[in-house]
Amino acid sequence: MGRSPCCEKAHTNKGAWTKEEDQRLIGYIKAHGEGCWRSLPKAAGLLRCGKSCRLRWMNYLRPDLKRGNFTDEDDELIIKLRALLGNKWSLIAGQLPGRTDNEIKNYWNTHIKRKLLNRGMDPHTHRPISASAAAAASGLTTTASAGGIGFPSSPAAPTSRLANVVYTVPRSSTVSFARPSPSDEGHSSSGGSSDGPRCPDLNLDLDLDLSMSLPCSPPKTAPPPASTLTSPQHHHQHQQSICMCYHLGVRNGEACTCNCKAGSPAGQRVFRFLRPMEEGQYI
DNA sequence: AAATGCCACAACCGCAAATGC
DNA sequence: CGCATTTGCGGTTGTGGCATT
Missing domain, CATH: 1.10.10.60 (Homeodomain-like)
Structure with missing residues (x-):
């Protein structure tokens, strides 16, 4: 069977x-x-x-893999992306050309966790260790601590079933998350047990490189030639049609209301997509 | 020099989503 | 539409190399 x-x-x-x-x-x-x-x-x-x-x-x-050490900039980007995305290593790897999800996952577990601890940050909650310890002492689990990534927890935050989360990105880019409630998202891999908003208002100061390739459609639907997938030319060609939907978990362009298809004007960019929350996920 | 412990990384496993029929 | 198969992801484990005793 x-x-x-x-x-x-x-x-x-x-x-x-x-x-x-x-x-x-x-x-x-x-x-x-x-x-x-x-x-x-x-x-x-x-x-x-x-x-x-x-x-x-x-x-x-793979010939396009980047070998060698991670730079400090890589570290910071991984920390921010991990805070933003959780353990979505493949998505994080998508922002680091030449790096693999497995490599980043290992690097996180071996280096960055320790780095955060040295900074006095809890690698799970991205909050100061003392606050986490206090939360633990008061019986709160990491999942239950509403604060998330280094911003103050807000117990009075609204518990709307479709919490909009806006991530402000420098370079005039704004990333918006519309998080459906568990009952709304049948496609969530593990159902999700989110009770209440986890990140009501978040500014991660995430400096996304807009030259990165973020195709709107899954690679499977419109696969670019492997030889050009990571080439600088390829990145350049897609600078004007960036959509994070696929890389952040939404397939087939669902819920995508960005201007990626029509080609958004330069300047302010607003990306909207659904971000499925995993069971026990916290950011 | 040998034994032991620790660390980093490659690889495996199980599951879920995507796809094909 | 339902089932079977394939692919991809994330968690976990195994192992080799290095450091310490």
């Missing part, structure tokens, strides 16, 4: 990849492109499951 295994485990290698396996995978993808991960191992002569091949390629072998 249940799901069939993704591959025939008895005949697949596990653990660290060998150079030969890497070369086989690189060679196959160079010749045939990405995709069809399920059938790729057999076609490429690899004794691996498709998921393993995909992970190896995405996290390690």
Whole structure:
């Protein structure tokens, strides 16, 4: 019963990849492109499951990956994005070209958590440790503490079922979140148990680089050529049609009322999208 | 020099969304 | 429309390398 295994485990290698396996995978993808991960191992002569091949390629072998240390600017961006998005590592990685979700996730767990602790910040709540400790002492869980990211908690905040959250972004850019209540969002992955607004008014001072590519449609719908996906030219071409809907979790352009399709004028930009809240998610 | 502990990173697992039929 | 399959994501684990004792 249940799901069939993704591959025939008895005949697949596990653990660290060998150079030969890497070369086989690189060679196959160079010749045939990405995709069809399920059938790729057999076609490429690899004794691996498709998921393993995909992970190896995405996290390690992709030619556009940036190796090396994170800069302080990267750190700060990750901290802000993590505060904004929660553990949406793939979305965070989308803002850091050449970095993978796995890499950022690991980096967060190993470096940035400690960095925040050294600053006296709780890495989970992004609030001063003392405040978190006080909240903990008073019996509040991190999820229940309404404040979120370093702004004062507001117990008197309204509990509207569709709380609008406006994130003000420098460079004349404003990001708006309209968060549906759990009963409104049937597509939420884990249902969500948000009771009350978590971030009624937030200014993260998030300095988004508008040159980053943020396609309105999912890559799957309109996939750009892999070779140009991360090229500076590609970024430049999309500077005038930025929409964060897809990268922030809304698929198929739903709930997107931004001007990305028509090409918004320069200057003030307003992005609107639904941000599904995960169960136990806090920002 | 050997033993032990810690850390960082790669890889795996399970689940949910997306897609195809 | 419903089911099966594929893909992608996030949490967790395993392991190799380095530091310390």
